[in-house]
Amino acid sequence: MAKSRNNVITHGLSGLIGDLLVFRQRAGKTIVSDRPKVRVDNPNPDQLEVRERFIKAARYAKAAISDLTIKALYQAAAKAGQSAYNVAFADYKKAPEIEANPNYNGYSGQIGYQVEATVYDNFMVTAVKVEIRDASNALIEQGDAIQQDDVSKWIYATTVANPDYATSSIIIKAYDMPENETIQVTQL
Template sequence: MAKSKRNVVTHGLSGLIGDLLVFRQRAGKTIVANRPKPSVKPPTTAMLKVRGMFRKAVIYATNIIQDLTRKAEYEKAAKNGQSAFNVAFADYLKGPEIEEDLSFANYTGQTGQKLVASIIDNFRVASVNFSIRDAGGDLIESGEAEQSEDGLDWVYTTTVDNPSFAGGVVIVKAYDQPGNETLVQVMV
């Protein structure tokens, strides 16, 4: 294999040249290769699922950049080299994350208790819903949480006395702008 160092002609070059060559950048090196050929294998179910998700992400991002107000929000979140379209596309593909070690050990079933969950998203968490169910699965209460001043925590204040809370479950559902849902259930 031939190597060329400090070549001013190919330095930083990327893309297709004619029908023959492709230039790529990998780890600061310029790689020249034959043009890749389309696969003749039929796509797998997983591949089709990913293609469908990407298609929906493109539609979502395209709609975002057509609405000037929403586009401005995504532009504000864009980092160097990113567009509003890029940020919206990524936002569609990734849902909110709820802290892994979520615990409601302080919950005693009384009205007015504050249940707190740390939730982040690559763009913005749109809303968070808390539900409390008893050991039999019956709904005790449900409602929207409010975002704390730190912007990380979401706080739900209980509104119903629940004397038989032991063995029950607190369900936290977080939603982002595109409507992705993340759900965590915590035994109490």
Template sequence: MAKSRRNVVTHGLSGLIGDLLVFRQMAGKTVVSNRPKASGKAPTVGMLKVRKLFRKAAIYATNIIKDLTRKAEYEKAAKNGQSAFNVAFADYLKGPEIEEDLSFANYTGQTGQKLVASIIDNFRVASVNFSIRDAGGDLIESGEAEQSENGLDWVYTTTADNPSYAGGTVTIKAYDQPGNETLAEVMV
């Protein structure tokens, strides 16, 4: 790959040149590529769905960078060559991840027990909600978890007795900044 440094001819250049080349500015560098060609095929249902999702992500990211406080938060998370827009766009596309091997084997249905789940996001987990149901499916309690000092674990302290907990469920809902929801349910 050829590289040109301090090129006064291409510095800051962007756009289409003739019908052959496209110049772009990426991370302070001028990138040259062939002109993209539009496909003559009709888009599939899946393609239309992805386009709609990308359109929503672009709207979200555009609104983020208009708010200087929120833009600064995303800029902090940006890695080399990324902008706040890029990070916000990616955040919209990907929801939080709840650990796959969740187990609440130590839960005995008593008040004051701590239930812990590890949850990560590509930007930030905004909130986590726990709901506990008994063996019959009746809601016993529900509430917000608190993030632990390690920044990975979310801790929910039970507030109600659940004498028929065996065979019941603990449901965890994790939300990120754009409002993506991830759900996990564990039998106890």
């Protein structure tokens, strides 16, 4: 791939020239490359899944940058040579991560117990929800966790007494801007 800098003839040029060359603009530079070749293959199910996820990420990124408020958020997070589209695309492809091995040893079914979750994302965690379920999976309580000063920490204070806490489970659900969901279930 050739790169052209400050060339009067190719400056600002983009698109396909004949059947041979493609010109692109990236970070103020004109990039010249061979025309992409059309792949003729029989993809396996895993490849089809990756392609579908890629298409969905592209659709999300395009929609995200069409909203000026969301575009500004993504642009602010962009590094040198990245666009808001690139950041939005990457955000769609990566779901939030909930720190493993939570410690709920202090939970004894009392009201006011603070369920703490540490959640990370490559861009922004938008919500963390907590559910407590009994042994038969019936919902005991649920609610939104509150983000703390340390933006990766979220806390939910229990609101319902749970006498059967020893056989309960605590479920943490984390969401990001593209509404990717990560779920962590902890059996007590």
